Amino acid sequence: MSVPNPTALLEQLASLVLSVDADEAGLDSLLHALTELYDALEPVGGPALDTASKAITHFKELRAIAPREVLQLVSAAAVSLQLELTPSASNAAAKAVTRDQDTLELVRDFLQESGDGISVADEILLNIESAGTTSEKVNALFRVFHSIKGVAGFLELTEIVALAHSTESLMNEVRDGRCSLTGDALELVFKATTMLRAMLDDLKRACEAGVELGSHPDCESLVTRLNEFLAGLPPEGEPAAVVAPVVVVAPVPSGAPLVAAIAAPRASAPEPEPQFEKLESAAPSPSAPRPAGKMRETVKVDLERVDSMVEMIGELIIVESMLKHSREPGSTSVTMRNTLGQLGKISRDLQNAAMRMRTVPVNNAFQKMARLTREVGRKAGKEVVLVTQGEGTEMDRAMVERLEDPLVHMVRNAVDHGIESPAERLAAGKQPGGVLTLTASHQGGSIVIELKDDGKGLDRDRILKKGIERGLVSNPEALTEQEIFQLIFAPGFSTAPKVTDLSGRGVGMDVVKRNVEAMRGRVFIESRPGAGSTFRLVLPLTLAIIDGMLVTVGRERYLVPSLSIVEALQPTAAMLMTIGERDELLSVRGQVLPMLRLSSLLGVAGARKDPTTALVVVVESMGKRVGLLVDEVLAQQQVVIKALGQGVGKAEFYSGAAILSDGNVGLILNIDKLCGLISYKHRAATGAQHEARP
Amino acid sequence: MNAITHSTTETTRGTALAGKYMTFRVGGEEYGVEILKVRELIGLLEITRVPHAPHGVRGVVNLRGKIIPVVDLRTHLGISNDNAAARPVIIVAQLQTASGPVTTGVVVDQVLEVRNIAAAHIEPPPSFGREDEATRFILGIAKTDKRVVLLIDLDLVLAETNLSLVA
Numbered sequence: 049m050s051v052p053n054p055t056a057l058l059e060q061l062a063s064l065v066l067s068v069d070a071d072e073a074g075l076d077s078l079l080h081a082l083t084e085l086y087d088a089l090e091p092v093g094g095p096a097l098d099t100a101s102k103a104i105t106h107f108k109e110l111r112a113i114a115p116r117e118v119l120q121l122v123s124a125a126a127v128s129l130q131l132e133l134t135p136s137a138s139n140a141a142a143k144a145v146t147r148d149q150d151t152l153e154l155v156r157d158f159l160q161e162s163g164d165g166i167s168v169a170d171e172i173l174l175n176i177e178s179a180g181t182t183s184e185k186v187n188a189l190f191r192v193f194h195s196i197k198g199v200a201g202f203l204e205l206t207e208i209v210a211l212a213h214s215t216e217s218l219m220n221e222v223r224d225g226r227c228s229l230t231g232d233a234l235e236l237v238f239k240a241t242t243m244l245r246a247m248l249d250d251l252k253r254a255c256e257a258g259v260e261l262g263s264h265p266d267c268e269s270l271v272t273r274l275n276e277f278l279a280g281l282p283p284e285g286e287p288a289a290v291v292a293p294v295v296v297v298a299p300v301p302s303g304a305p306l307v308a309a310i311a312a313p314r315a316s317a318p319e320p321e322p323q324f325e326k327l328e329s330a331a332p333s334p335s336a337p338r339p340a341g342k343m344r345e346t347v348k349v350d351l352e353r354v355d356s357m358v359e360m361i362g363e364l365i366i367v368e369s370m371l372k373h374s375r376e377p378g379s380t381s382v383t384m385r386n387t388l389g390q391l392g393k394i395s396r397d398l399q400n401a402a403m404r405m406r407t408v409p410v411n412n413a414f415q416k417m418a419r420l421t422r423e424v425g426r427k428a429g430k431e432v433v434l435v436t437q438g439e440g441t442e443m444d445r446a447m448v449e450r451l452e453d454p455l456v457h458m459v460r461n462a463v464d465h466g467i468e469s470p471a472e473r474l475a476a477g478k479q480p481g482g483v484l485t486l487t488a489s490h491q492g493g494s495i496v497i498e499l500k501d502d503g504k505g506l507d508r509d510r511i512l513k514k515g516i517e518r519g520l521v522s523n524p525e526a527l528t529e530q531e532i533f534q535l536i537f538a539p540g541f542s543t544a545p546k547v548t549d550l551s552g553r554g555v556g557m558d559v560v561k562r563n564v565e566a567m568r569g570r571v572f573i574e575s576r577p578g579a580g581s582t583f584r585l586v587l588p589l590t591l592a593i594i595d596g597m598l599v600t601v602g603r604e605r606y607l608v609p610s611l612s613i614v615e616a617l618q619p620t621a622a623m624l625m626t627i628g629e630r631d632e633l634l635s636v637r638g639q640v641l642p643m644l645r646l647s648s649l650l651g652v653a654g655a656r657k658d659p660t661t662a663l664v665v666v667v668e669s670m671g672k673r674v675g676l677l678v679d680e681v682l683a684q685q686q687v688v689i690k691a692l693g694q695g696v697g698k699a700e701f702y703s704g705a706a707i708l709s710d711g712n713v714g715l716i717l718n719i720d721k722l723c724g725l726i727s728y729k730h731r732a733a734t735g736a737q738h739e740a741r742p
Numbered sequence: 743m744n745a746i747t748h749s750t751t752e753t754t755r756g757t758a759l760a761g762k763y764m765t766f767r768v769g770g771e772e773y774g775v776e777i778l779k780v781r782e783l784i785g786l787l788e789i790t791r792v793p794h795a796p797h798g799v800r801g802v803v804n805l806r807g808k809i810i811p812v813v814d815l816r817t818h819l820g821i822s823n824d825n826a827a828a829r830p831v832i833i834v835a836q837l838q839t840a841s842g843p844v845t846t847g848v849v850v851d852q853v854l855e856v857r858n859i860a861a862a863h864i865e866p867p868p869s870f871g872r873e874d875e876a877t878r879f880i881l882g883i884a885k886t887d888k889r890v891v892l893l894i895d896l897d898l899v900l901a902e903t904n905l906s907l908v909a
Contacts, residue, residue, distance in 0.1 A: 713801075
């Protein structure tokens with residue numbers, strides 16, 4: 049009897065896995081194909097035979113409990129086999145991937161799932177590094193790389209397949225006890241996750257730009273290193289029945305016939321995504337931090353739909369409040385009131401629920417920081433661990449993304465400048481290893497992100513000296529400690545004696561401040577010499593809502609963002625003075641502030657002329673304080689920010705508009721622009737606020 | 743659209759302009775806007791003035807949660823405020839700009855009717871030789887039932903509104 053060609057059988061299997069359903073008959077036919085392939089491989093032997101045998105064993109194990117996952121398993125096995133059977137058919141040229149809508153959809157899911165998977169892997173790796181290996185953790189890691197390999201195979205992402213495959217092989221070795229996940233091995237896996245993440249980013253960019261995905265420059269060498277590492281492992285002792293031996297794949301696998309065969313009948317392919325999610329949720333949670341969250345079922349919804357729903361609910365609330373405040377006859381009846389009360393409650397619950405749909409835990413961003421701390425610490429020759437707290441704190445997803453940059457700079461700064469070298473730490477009577485603590489919490493109506501280090505603290509005198517050198521400070525005596533610390537946020541400011549590739553160029557901290565202020569947040573620094581520093585970011589709960597003070601000027605109303613308000617006061621005649629009877633100044637507790645009349649600035653008629661019968665709202669931006677003369681302060685309220693949109697000109701004095709409780713539009717004043725009207729002669733911007741002081 | 747119509751012959755101008763128009767009144771004059779541009783009509787909404795907005799922009803209104811600018815045709819056409827309606831109507835129109843469609847409100851005194859205007863009834867607008875003449879917004883003059891309807895180019899109105907803020 050002639051033995052059929054394994055490659056041909058493999059192709060059959062690959063196309064079969066895409067066409068069958070996860071029912072009895074489908075699985076039977078798959079198992080049959082797999083067994084046939086195993087038989088064909090038997091005379092050939094080698095790694096492929098073991099992979100096949102393992103696939104069959106897993107197949108039988110999984111079949112009873114999770115039939116859908118079997119498909120996933122088989123397709124991943126097919127990709128492995130493909131790599132093992134044709135190791136020499138190297139063809140580095142990336143295959144032209146035609147991206148139709150379906151493919152893009154698949155790629156999007158793949159990016160999402162793999163990104164999540166890599167985050168999980170990172171978390172486990174860090175955990176392994178600190179707490180050691182358990183088989184559960186290794187299995188979880190294995191699954192991550194396995195899944196990535198499987199779907200990447202569908203999508204003909206040969207490089208990702210190769211890397212995931214080699215890493216998976218390494219995990220396999222670890223699982224079988226031929227290698228421990230420490231030292232070089234752990235380093236390689238870390239590198240692999242970093243590389244995978246980079247390649248996923250490339251893929252995302254390539255898809256967005258609609259261009260061909262190029263090959264990643266360092267991927268090949270990493271795969272080679274992984275394979276060399278695998279080859280260098282002691283050979284298998286006892287031939288285990290289920291366990292695959294060392295698998296050595298070609299550094300650059302081909303994207304050849306089989307992978308193409310897998311990808312071709314894509315239309316009939318089962319959506320990989322649900323299987324993935326099932327796989328994830330079925331997996332025992334590998335690490336302690338997120339025990340319950342993983343079991344939840346999720347639905348993916350287009351962000352735009354969520355936004356439009358949130359917007360509509362906002363409208364609903366306004367209509368509801370209009371109804372409640374209407375003075376029509378009948379609105380006073382008891383039933384009407386009760387019903388309205390109920391409507392109000394439901395609408396607010398609805399709004400809360402809608403708002404929560406936009407939020408995500410800060411978890412992901414925090415995990416990346418743990419990785420970063422490790423890397424930066426190693427480069428700087430310091431032992432630093434990052435302890436995170438409150439990673440379940442949820443915030444607007446747009447903000448989590450925008451928070452990452454500032455966090456990166458803060459962590460780098462803390463590791464490079466904050467934490468001392470082990471020798472210095474010992475000399476100072478501290479543990480040789482530094483500790484960074486990253487905390488997220490809700491405090492009042494804000495989210496507070498805190499990065500605390502137990503390093504040497506900020507050098508107040510050196511910062512001040514540097515500030516004076518750079519002309520940022522004019523009268524050093526008048527500066528409070530907080531104001532001195534804030535100097536480090538000036539662009540290009542660095543006290544680092546030497547520029548390293550980590551930090552010292554003076555870019556960085558200004559990014560922190562800029563990004564945080566762009567999110568309408570603030571940065572505070574606390575520092576004690578020898579005991580470390582704390583950077584505290586205070587951020588609003590969401591970018592969509594702003595806390596504003598509603599003020600009136602004449603018959604018009606404007607919103608002043610509460611975050612910019614220092615105080616509101618009614619001036620007395622003694623506090624007022626003028627320059628040339630035209631430009632007005634206001635003296636508040638010894639500090640002289642320029643005063644702007646909103647009425648003349650905005651051309652409002654009918655505003656109060658006499659400041660002593662009106663109110664001054666003192667606002668601050670970019671270190672400048674300005675008094676705004678308004679008629680009245682009506683109320684503090686939260687409003688949903690809306691873009692003013694096109695057709696109203698530059699409108700630079702407004703940062704947006706909001707719909708007020710009566711359904712009319714109120715403009716939100718752009719305090720940065722208003723304060724920007726004032727400039728000081730002969731002084732740099734940072735020093736300006738102090739000039740007016742006595 | 744206007745660029746093409748200005749350069750074509752009068753017959754094709756009429757043909758290109760023929761169609762359904764919504765007519766409205768501003769001051770004592772009757773104007774018509776292509777019905778396909780009109781999204782809806784709203785009244786009784788308080789317009790929030792936007793200080794420093796370009797000349798001709800009355801302000802913004804809340805259109806079911808969306809904030810849209812409102813253009814005052816009187817300014818553009820040079821019509822005095824003397825006999826303005828106490829309760830004006832806002833025509834919400836989808837206008838084309840260089841950067842894509844923009845939903846804009848246009849304040850008018852009164853909305854009259856939707857009517858079919860045939861090519862034969864459309865005549866070209868005369869030019870008075872001034873740069874600021876309101877005729878530049880007029881695509882054609884339609885004569886029906888002893889009345890005259892001025893077919894207005896709202897896209898150009900909006901374009902000029904946006905232009906004036908750059909200057």
